[in-house]
């Protein structure tokens with residue numbers, strides 16, 4: 001299970017723009033301001049993307065927390081919505097198609 005997931009993530013990253021989302025090292029809290037950081041290893045002109053905060057739970061919710069993010073900047077401060085406590089991942093997705101995932105962080109806790 002873990003290896004399957006890992007290989008999917010790797011292929012997404014290599015296919016897309018070599019965007020790497022840093023996994024938060026401490027838990028995040030609902031309604032608090034957080035800073036998302038990432039690395040963009042694409043040397044070509046990048047396009048914008050959106051950030052989703054997606055629950056790792058089966059059938060879990062997904063929250064759009066930032067739209068039209070420029071990959072160049074490498075960091076972004078957002079205020080989290082009020083989410084159910086649990087394990088989440090950050091996903092960078094196509095602004096018009098959330099199923100088109102460019103990159104995904106490892107899971108971390110939102111409390």
Ligand SMILES: *[C@@H]1O[C@H](CO)[C@@H](O)[C@H](O)[C@H]1NC(C)=O
Pocket residue numbers: 047094095096097100
């Ligand atoms: C985003 O998704 C739309 C709709 O599927 C597609 O036309 C567009 O090319 C995608 N954008 C990128 C940058 O992949």
